[in-house]
Amino acid sequence: MRYLLRRLLVLLLTGWTALTINFVLPRLMPGNPAEVMLARFQGKLNPTALAALTIEFGLHTHQSLLAQYAAYWGHMLTGDFGLSLTYYPSSVGQMLAQAFPWTLGLVGFSTVLAFAAGTALGVMAAWRRGSRLDGVLMPVSLFLNSMPYFWFALLILYVFAFVLGWFPVSGGMSLTHHVAGWAGWLSLIQHAALPAATITVTAMGGWILTMRNNMVAVLGEDFVKFARAKGLPDRWVEYRYAARNAILPNFTGFAMALGFVVGGALLTEIVFSYPGLGYLLYEAVLNLDYPLMQAIFLFIALAVLIANFLADVAYVLLDPRVRTEGNP
DSSP states (O other), rough: OHHHHHHHHHHHHHHHHHHHHHHHHHHHHHSSSHHHHHHTTOSSSOOTHHHHHHHTTTOOOOOOOHHHHHHHHHHHHHHHOOOOSTTTTSHHHHHHHHHHHHIIIIIHHHHHHHHHHHHHHHHHHHTTTSSHHHHHHHHHHHHHHHHHHHHHHHHHHIIIIIIOOSSSSSSSOTTTSSTTSSSHHHHHHHHHHHHHHHHHHHHHHHHHHHHHHHHHHHHHTTHHHHHTTTTTOHHHIIIIIIIHHHTTTHHHHHHHHHHHHGGOOOHHHHHOOOHHHHHHHHHHTTTOOHHHHHHHHHHHHHHHHHHHHHHHHHHHOHHHHHHTTTTT
16 A cells, blocks of 8 residues: 555656656747747738637736646646647647547557567567577567657558558548448558557567566576476466566556557658557647647646556556565
């Protein structure tokens, strides 16, 4: 319990720091969103519209910094992130609500699949180290781990979309279909297949390597040798004793990966023009959409913090040594 309370305190303190930095950084940038919006129209708007845009975007620069900070917390707690410059007059919250399901379905599913498949293959490679399976998996996983994923995305896009024409080139689904029907679901799967394959294949190599290394180290521990000496079945020793303990260090990396799901796979979504949060962030950067960028960065920071806290909870449930830490 003490361990979880300490971790919760760290979570709250780090979350407050992230929110405060998110408040300060945009105010250190030159200009403001209203001036950027006015400049985008290249003289087509009357300069007197600047005051109206300032009010529209909620930029009360006449207030003190402390008053702005209090108002900022009020907006954060109510989910009011302001208006998007890129998609004006749509709000930032509306754009996030539209893009988040695409990213959650694509990146979330691919991250979990890559972790599960990579961990299982790493366990098998370590248990059968020196075998033909281990000899094949190691160079392949090293290659996948070092390969730039945007390069792999461009490669499979060219082969399977341009040359063979098996999959769509871009987008999230065909505009002629509705999600409620079977044709709509098939369109969703076809559009997500190549981006999902990119994320899964390139991420799986790292999970194979880390799990194999952890597993090899655990196999040399005394409790594993004792389990073998008792005559327990190999499969029982492999999964119940070795793999269960070897997977614990991977939880931190997996929690980080789940946290970054909120930010989307930026380059993958750009290559495939997939309408997720990564592509939305790219559009926000191109158009200097500070409110949208601010909201996405905030979501990424909070998601990583929460995912790390959940990993700490999982540690407590899986590792008895953490539960007894600090106890006499």
